[in-house]
Amino acid sequence: MRDRELVKRFQNGDEEVFDELVKRHYTSTLGLLTRLSGNRMDGDDLCQEVFIRVYRGLKGYKFQSKFSTWLYRISINVANSHHRKEKVRKLFFTNHEPENLPEDEPPEPRELDPELWQAIQNLPQKQKTVLTLRIFQELRFKQIAAILDMTENSAKVNYHHSVKKLKETIGED
Numbered sequence: 001m002r003d004r005e006l007v008k009r010f011q012n013g014d015e016e017v018f019d020e021l022v023k024r025h026y027t028s029t030l031g032l033l034t035r036l037s038g039n040r041m042d043g044d045d046l047c048q049e050v051f052i053r054v055y056r057g058l059k060g061y062k063f064q065s066k067f068s069t070w071l072y073r074i075s076i077n078v079a080n081s082h083h084r085k086e087k088v089r090k091l092f093f094t095n096h097e098p099e100n101l102p103e104d105e106p107p108e109p110r111e112l113d114p115e116l117w118q119a120i121q122n123l124p125q126k127q128k129t130v131l132t133l134r135i136f137q138e139l140r141f142k143q144i145a146a147i148l149d150m151t152e153n154s155a156k157v158n159y160h161h162s163v164k165k166l167k168e169t170i171g172e173d
Contacts (some may be wrong), residue, residue, distance in 0.1 A: 003067040036079040127162035
């Protein structure tokens, strides 16, 4: 059964199908949020927040975009809210350092060396988001543009800048 059919069943009162939507999208959503937040614990918390928002908003979902695009947009919004809150916390708690992923839990599907991981975490938020959606979620620029509510060209430019900045940071061609 496709996502669209599950959403329609949910909207018609069959709330049990929500579990199937979560099962289908939890791993990729968690991976995205872990990469955007910089650690697994925050990724777990943010993932729960995303699916709470999805549950609350699913009755009003209008099918104007694919369910996965809508889910990514919610995920990005939750991650951006978290990022803004972290900036404020860091102003008050200067000793607070974001955790890195534990070595026994490498990011999936690709393993990153710590220097590259740190360089990605230090990118501006929009560049980090575009890079993460493109590389780790393997989305096309058209999909990224729809998720982030930007033009396809803007997504490409942000991706280009993020790759250029990473190359400069880690000193590779």
